Amino acid sequence: MRDNYRRGLLYVTETPNSLEYKTFARQLMTEPTGVRTLTDADLAQDPNIVFDVDLRSASTMRHLKTLLQRRGLGCRIFLADTETGVVAANARQLGADAIMSSRSRPDAIFRAIEAHFSVTAGDTVKHSIDMGVEALDDSFRSLVEDQVFDTNGMTNTSGIIADAIDQAGIQEWMNAVRGHHVGTFQHCMLVTATASAFARKSGMRRSDVVTITAAGLLHDIGKAAIPLDILDKPGALSTEEMQIMRQHPVAGYDYLVRRSRIAPDTLRSVRSHHEFLDGSGYPDGLSGSQIDDLTRIVTIADVYAALVERRAYKPPKTPLEALSVLTAMAEAGKLELALVREFGRIMVPDSVNHRQAG
Numbered sequence: 001m002r003d004n005y006r007r008g009l010l011y012v013t014e015t016p017n018s019l020e021y022k023t024f025a026r027q028l029m030t031e032p033t034g035v036r037t038l039t040d041a042d043l044a045q046d047p048n049i050v051f052d053v054d055l056r057s058a059s060t061m062r063h064l065k066t067l068l069q070r071r072g073l074g075c076r077i078f079l080a081d082t083e084t085g086v087v088a089a090n091a092r093q094l095g096a097d098a099i100m101s102s103r104s105r106p107d108a109i110f111r112a113i114e115a116h117f118s119v120t121a122g123d124t125v126k127h128s129i130d131m132g133v134e135a136l137d138d139s140f141r142s143l144v145e146d147q148v149f150d151t152n153g154m155t156n157t158s159g160i161i162a163d164a165i166d167q168a169g170i171q172e173w174m175n176a177v178r179g180h181h182v183g184t185f186q187h188c189m190l191v192t193a194t195a196s197a198f199a200r201k202s203g204m205r206r207s208d209v210v211t212i213t214a215a216g217l218l219h220d221i222g223k224a225a226i227p228l229d230i231l232d233k234p235g236a237l238s239t240e241e242m243q244i245m246r247q248h249p250v251a252g253y254d255y256l257v258r259r260s261r262i263a264p265d266t267l268r269s270v271r272s273h274h275e276f277l278d279g280s281g282y283p284d285g286l287s288g289s290q291i292d293d294l295t296r297i298v299t300i301a302d303v304y305a306a307l308v309e310r311r312a313y314k315p316p317k318t319p320l321e322a323l324s325v326l327t328a329m330a331e332a333g334k335l336e337l338a339l340v341r342e343f344g345r346i347m348v349p350d351s352v353n354h355r356q357a358g
Contacts, residue, residue, distance in 0.1 A: 222252025
């Protein structure tokens with residue numbers, strides 16, 4: 001079972017220095033946090049939160065409404081007088097997943113958190129995929145119409161997707177994508193899932209995982225500038241068509257530089273995800289140290305996703321077969337061998353048993 005407490009647990013109260021509340025917080029394996037001192041920074045990792053505060057207070061409600069506008073996957077539990085209608089209504093306004101008696105024991109709270117995750121897993125996957133596709137659609141349209149890019153929206157969506165993949169597992173998430181989407185959007189979503197899961201399982205902090213997730217979503221945004229008869233062609237592209245297709249990294253990069261506040265490392269991954277370490281890639285023929293770590297990860301995820309997805313002109317490869325291709329590319333000097341090996345260890349665990357059996 002996945003550890004649903006890995007995201008952390010906050011116990012929020014009005015009197016964090018009280019011995020009674022400190023004792024109860026320790027039974028929840030945390031420390032109390034004062035509601036007045038609660039900030040966005042406390043919520044950055046999307047923790048599970050137990051609120052033990054007076055929801056009849058107008059100032060408390062104003063403060064919490066401002067802080068809790070954005071919703072992630074963490075469970076929100078409110079300890080309150082369940083017989084008081086106004087308290088229950090206010091808790092629901094704040095996104096309560098459970099309203100429990102103020103006398104609830106820690107073991108009951110832990111069961112409520114487990115129940116929250118078991119109930120929401122399927123819906124969470126679908127919601128995150130729907131948000132990802134909507135973000136892609138909006139991004140492609142913004143490029144075509146040369147509109148301002150929604151940087152905050154992309155960051156928020158990337159966080160939701162990263163958490164959903166972490167909760168449900170990459171295979172469930174990718175299978176859901178394959179079952180509902182095709183073509184360019186499917187590819188972007190599979191790259192996103194691969195890069196995000198690799199980053200999370202590598203032990204990166206959540207902010208870096210969200211950055212890599214966003215890079216996966218955005219890596220092919222320049223394809224919005226490519227004619228559909230080329231983009232959706234069921235067979236191999238001609239030389240002339242390939243030249244046009246290869247314009248998409250620069251098209252995406254140029255648009256985001258002008259119309260977004262996307263971070264420079266993500267911008268580089270959009271432009272350079274088809275570059276190879278031996279200098280044989282495009283559009284700039286970069287090599288070696290000219291290609292940064294984020295771009296190297298997105299490139300591996302891009303190649304892997306292209307190999308395992310089903311296309312009209314080819315069947316999908318198995319994860320082991322795709323890893324063999326990545327390994328051959330690394331041994332030829334195109335990809336970083338150490339990174340591919342780590343990718344295989346984390347993302348294709350069967351490869352470890354396969355090597356040992358060999």
